[in-house]
Amino acid sequence: MKTIKISAALALSAALGLSACNDPAQLAVNTDPQKNTKQGAIAGGIIGAGLGAISGASNKTTAVLGGAAAGAILGGAIGASLDQQAAELRQQLASEGITVTNTGDRLVVSLPQDITFATDSFTVRDNLRPDLARLSQHLNKYPKSTVQVIGHTDSDGDAAYNQQLSERRAAAVAAELEQNGVSVYRIVTIGRGEEQPIASNLTEEGKARNRRVEIVIIPQK
Incomplete structure (x- = not known):
């Protein structure tokens, strides 16, 4: 029993570690078109095995194997769906500078x-x-997801002002999505101010990258 519990803890820790590697600010170029499908299956399998191990089932081995299989199927399906959605969005969004990153989850x-x-x-x-509007159509095509709209700024100026500006910009983008039919109940707006830079604020190029709004699409599991 003790070994199974330890294995469950290790499995859940490994899954969290795999997810943490998917930070958009740290992602490498994805050269494998099925990379996220594979990662989803692996993470799902690990989590499923861990949940099976800590379940109340009398046959722990069967529970672990069953949980791993179910988790892998679910995780792989989510990864494949995100691969497809990312490809569609990259084709649909026309403005130069917009990026679509698939983190795997x-x-x-x-x-x-x-x-x-x-x-x-x-x-x-x-002009945006x-x-x-096209992004809203996409979100309505795939309704089983939550949508975070997150505003970010660079570090120039007063931090409290930057926080308010990031909140207002997130709210403005969210309002556009809502006007185009995306349910308000799916959308959460967040202002991060200058707290989460993805580049150095010591250069103009870095500050330009940090001034952004991110729309994070999270599938419901």
Whole structure:
């Protein structure tokens, strides 16, 4: 019994470690088109095995194997769906600078500030609205997901002001999605201010990368 519990803990720790490696800011170029499907199956299998091990089933071996198989199927299906969704979004979104990152368990659509807002503004630019409409259509096509809209700034200026600006910009993008039919109950808006840079704030190029709004699409499991 003790060995099984230890194995479950190790399995869950390994799964969390695998998920942590999918931080969008640390991702390498994905050269394998099925990489995220495979990662999803592996992570699902690990978690399923761990949950089977700590379940109340009388036959722990059967529970572990059954949990691993079920988890692998579910994780692989989610990974394959995200691969497909990422490919569709990359074809549909026309504005230069928009990126779509598949982390293996979610999609991150990053909208650079320069194409989303004017300086010191939280009004969405007119030329971005067609892309947000296409993104909304995509979200409505795949309704079984939650959507986080996260605003980020660089470190210039007052931190409290940057926090408020990031919140307002996230809310403005979320409002565009809602106006295009995405259910308000799926959307969560978050302002991160200058807390989560993806590049150095010591260079103009780095600051430009940090000024962004991210739309994070998380499948419901």
